Amino acid sequence: MKISLVPVGIMKKYMEELELEIDETFTVGFLTEKYTLPVNLKAVCFVNGKRIDPGSKLKDGDIVKIVSTFAGG
DSSP states (O other): OEEEEEEOGGGGGTOOOEEEEOOTTOBHHHHHHTSOOOTTOOEEEEETTEEOOTTOBOOTTOEEEEEEOOOOO
């Protein structure tokens, strides 16, 4: 199965946009654990435009956008 990983905003600094070959046990959580992110940078995942739980399994053709919840003031 193939999925697309699309980092958004500051997440582009830590990961690149790419296509990944995965198996049916792969979850969003596995994907975010693969990259070393700063402790204070929290990631939120959207799959096909919908926010998704890290334990959710991915399907062939999914587009995963990873966005930081970091906000300035």
